[in-house]
Amino acid sequence: MTITCKLLLQNHAQDWQEATVHPFLEQCQLGIIQPQQFNTWLMQDYLFVVEFTRMVGRVLASAPPEHFDVILGGLAALKDELNWFQEKATQRQLDLNIKKQPTCREYCEYMHSLADKPYPVQATAFWAIELAYNQGWQLPGKMPAPYDEFAQRWGNTDFTKYVKLLSQQADEVLETAQEDIQKQAEESFLMVAKFEHNFWQMAFHTA
Numbered sequence: 001m002t003i004t005c006k007l008l009l010q011n012h013a014q015d016w017q018e019a020t021v022h023p024f025l026e027q028c029q030l031g032i033i034q035p036q037q038f039n040t041w042l043m044q045d046y047l048f049v050v051e052f053t054r055m056v057g058r059v060l061a062s063a064p065p066e067h068f069d070v071i072l073g074g075l076a077a078l079k080d081e082l083n084w085f086q087e088k089a090t091q092r093q094l095d096l097n098i099k100k101q102p103t104c105r106e107y108c109e110y111m112h113s114l115a116d117k118p119y120p121v122q123a124t125a126f127w128a129i130e131l132a133y134n135q136g137w138q139l140p141g142k143m144p145a146p147y148d149e150f151a152q153r154w155g156n157t158d159f160t161k162y163v164k165l166l167s168q169q170a171d172e173v174l175e176t177a178q179e180d181i182q183k184q185a186e187e188s189f190l191m192v193a194k195f196e197h198n199f200w201q202m203a204f205h206t207a
C-alpha cells in the first residue's frame with residue numbers, strides 16, 4: 001500500500017490538529033494576542049523562513065525537472081516573503097538581528113538534515129511545512145487588523161492551490177518509492193507536525 005499526503009493527514013489527525021490549531025492563532029483571531037508575543041513569533045518566523053528558503057533550494061536540487069515550475073514559484077514567493085518580513089519588522093521597530101530560540105534552531109537543523117534524505121521525503125516535508133501555515137492561518141476564520149494581513153499571506157486561495165500542487169508532486173514520487181522511503185516520509189511528516197506545534201508555543205516564551 002502506498003502512502004499519500006491525504007493518508008498522512010488521516011492517519012495522524014491528532015498530531016496535525018496540534019500543529020495547526022493553537023492558542024496563538026486563536027488569540028490573533030480574537031485580537032487579544034499580546035504585541036510582545038506576536039513580535040516574538042514574527043522575528044523567529046523570519047529567521048525560520050531564511051533557512052526554509054535554503055531548504056527549498058536544496059529540494060530543487062534533488063527534484064526531477066518536471067517539478068521545477070512549482071518549486072521555483074515557491075522560491076520566488078519566499079523571496080517576496082522575506083522582503084515583506086523585513087518591512088513588517090521595520091514598521092514594528094523590531095531588530096531581526098537576534099538569536100534563534102531553541103525550537104526555531106532545532107527546526108532549522110532538522111530542515112538542514114533533510115538534504116541527506118531521498119527526494120520523496122524532502123517533497124513530503126516541504127508540502128507539510130507549507131500546509132501547516134496554510135491551514136493554521138485559515139482555520140480560525142477572518143482575523144482583525146493587523147493580523148488579517150498575516151492570515152491572508154498564508155491563508156489565501158492561491159497559496160492553497162500552491163500547497164495542493166506540492167501534495168500532488170509529493171504523491172507522485174511517493175507512489176513509486178520503496179517502503180522504507182515511504183516510512184521516512186511518514187516520519188518527516190510527524191517531525192514537521194511536532195515542530196509546528198512547538199513553534200506556535202514559542203511565542204509565549206519571550207526571551
Ligand code: HMH
Nearest residue numbers: 045048049129130133199
Ligand atoms: C514555522 N512553518 C513555519 N513558518 C512558516 N513561515 C511556514 C511554515 C510556511 O512558510
